[in-house]
């Protein structure tokens with residue numbers, strides 16, 4: 060069974076509110092409380108805090124990092140297990156070019172869904188709302204938005220607005236008061252910083268966690284030491300209030316992880332697979348209606364699958380199928396130049412015809428009246444531009460006679476366009492499209508088939524106009 064991660068994104072447009080501190084320490088607390096639960100952490104900022112905190116060995120220059128991951132590298136190549144059992148992806152100093160190349164807001168959700176990473180993924184973002192941050196927001200089962208003061212609270216509205224614009228449920232979003240200085244007290248009902256922030260948040264319609272993180276000089280000192288290291292709260296600030304606050308937050312998160320039936324990555328991936336399957340349905344239907352034989356030589360295509368170089372379809376779509384390259388080229392050579400196969404010049408003309416036919420669509424429109432039987436033959440470029448028109452007499456066609464020149468043409472027209480009592484279906488015609496003999500069925504795939512359909516429409520209009 061495919062495994063999907065539960066994704067937590069830490070985001071705020073405001074810098075220095077404690078995002079990275081929250082992301083890194085949350086990873087460590089999660090591992091401490093649930094040792095067997097894989098936790099994978101990566102960051103879009105370029106402070107390399109994650110690398111400094113979790114790296115077991117020094118960074119090799121070319122080691123794959125989060126840039127490589129976003130460019131499509133496999134999780135197995137970029138995720139490494141680091142200190143405290145936390146899996147992480149190295150940070151990158153340059154993600155600027157990713158912004159342009161990153162396709163759409165759900166690209167990261169898809170990457171995570173297909174990555175095979177499971178357990179918990181924590182994404183630390185930059186203080187902005189660029190396309191990468193947006194991707195991290197949409198991928199998340201939970202978004203934690205640290206707010207430390209009124210300006211950072213004001214900034215939140217942009218995140219909420221993003222979700223509104225796209226019609227995405229905002230239930231994953233929650234604010235968490237951070238860097239709360241418990242010494243600051245107010246008079247009145249909003250007795251302190253966190254109560255005030257929470258009240259304003261709720262008043263604006265934002266969900267705010269019951270938990271918060273205090274400002275602590277001890278915590279602040281964890282990244283300033285002679286060793287140049289960044290120490291975790293769990294191991295180096297156990298005596299602080301922040302330690303018990305992290306314990307609480309971590310337990311809360313584990314509760315929602317346990318309660319989550321389907322994560323965002325799982326839902327999105329299932330939806331994608333279903334969409335793909337829906338695309339396949341018309342493809343399969345198109346495959347089903349194909350003629351079993353090459354209508355020119357009459358051979359069963361299952362027995363002679365090689366050289367299926369053309370696809371034909373009638374204007375009413377009643378007959379469709381593949382034709383052998385050899386059969387079509389021989390037919391065209393005879394029809395256009397009036398040559399029999401054993402004529403001395405046949406091969407030379409055939410080469411000429413074959414060369415053109417692989418690049419152009421042939422349209423065959425029989426015009427039969429009491430006076431004569433003629434074929435209105437046209438060639439179009441794949442862009443729908445008419446390249447050639449030629450009238451070909453078809454003596455004896457009406458009477459069902461073969462004359463050694465047009466035999467293949469008569470067979471094809473009769474087989475493809477025959478209607479009631481052997482007469483041709485009125486005003487119907489057929490087109491013959493060159494295809495890739497290496498993968499003939501590809502012509503029926505959604506995109507290629509749209510082209511066929513569009514060309515058929517253009518041909519119908521061209522016929523009507525003259």
Ligand SMILES: Nc1ncnc2c1ncn2[C@@H]1O[C@H](COP(=O)(O)OP(=O)(O)OP(=O)(O)O)[C@@H](O)[C@H]1O
Nearest residue numbers: 073074075076077078079080186273274275278279
């Ligand atoms: N609970 C805390 N008590 C005291 N200081 C803290 C606390 N949490 C974080 N800090 C300090 O605040 C500063 C900013 O924290 P951090 O780097 O986590 O913020 P950030 O939101 O990731 O910043 P940026 O937006 O620049 O990425 C750091 O110096 C950090 O040590």
Ligand SMILES: [Mg+2]
Nearest residue numbers: 078079104106
């Ligand atoms: Mg940061």
Ligand SMILES: [Zn+2]
Nearest residue numbers: 353356383386
């Ligand atoms: Zn054939």
